[in-house]
Amino acid sequence: MAQIRLEHNIWLLVADGEKALFMRNEGNPLYPNLEVVREMHEKNPPTRQQGTDAPGRYFDAATVHKSGFDETDWHRIEKERFAEEIADRLYRLAHRGRFKKIILVAPPLVLGALRKSLHKEVSDRVAGEVPKTLTKHAVWEIERVLTKE
Template structure:
C-alpha cells in the first residue's frame, strides 16, 4: 500500500473478515485521525468440515436410453464456510446502507480480506458506494486500533 487514505471527522472505517467486523469512527480529523470502535458485528462460522454432514453427492449421467454406458459423476460439495462469509458480507452491506440512508456517515473506508471485500462490493448499494473514499484489501480485524490507524490512515504528526 503506497498512499495512505484520509478520513474526515466522523468518517467511518469498517474492518472486516468473513466472521467479524469492527465499525470505527474518526473522532479526530484528516490530519490527526483518532479511530474509536463504536460497533462490533460477529457471526459464528465453523470450518466447512464442521458444517457439512453429508458426503459429496453422485449422479448417473449415462446408461439406458442415452446410448452410452452408465457413468457416475461426483457433485461438488457445498462450501458452507464460504457461503457464511458471503452472507456476512451481504449483512454488512445492508447495515451500511441503512446507516448511510439515515445520514450517519459521509465518508467510508473499507478494510477487508480480499474475498470479503469483493463480495461486499457486489452487495453495496449506490448510496454507500458513493461515500467510499478508500479501500484496503487486507485482513486487519485482529490488529489493535492504533495499528489499523497507522496502517490505513494518513497521519502527519
C-alpha cells in the same frame, strides 16, 4: 495501492467473515483517532463442522459416466451471507445520514461479496478500499497500518 486519507469524521468498516467493526475517525488525517461505533459478530466454524455429507454424484444415463460434484464450502457461503448483513447495516446507517464517506477494509473474498451487496446509496460514499484482514488488530495498530498505506 492508492493512499488512504483518514479525514476527520470519515467512517471505516473493518471486517472479515466473522467480525465487523464500524469506526469513525475523531482525529485528523495526520493524527487519526479511530473510535469504534458498532461491532457485529458472527460465529462461522470451518466447513468440516458445518456439513458432513459427502459430495453428490451425477449419473449421465446417455454416456454411462459418473461425475462428482464439488463439496459445498459452507464456511465461504457464511462469509458471503455475513457480508450481505453488513451491507444491509451500512444501508440503514447511510439512509439515516450517519456517515458521508466510508473506507472498506476487508480480505479480498469478503470485500468482493460486500461490493456486490452494497446499495447504491452506500457505494456512492465509498472513499477507498483496503484488501487486508485487520479485525484481529488493536485499534491503534489499525490506525498505524492505514496511515502507512
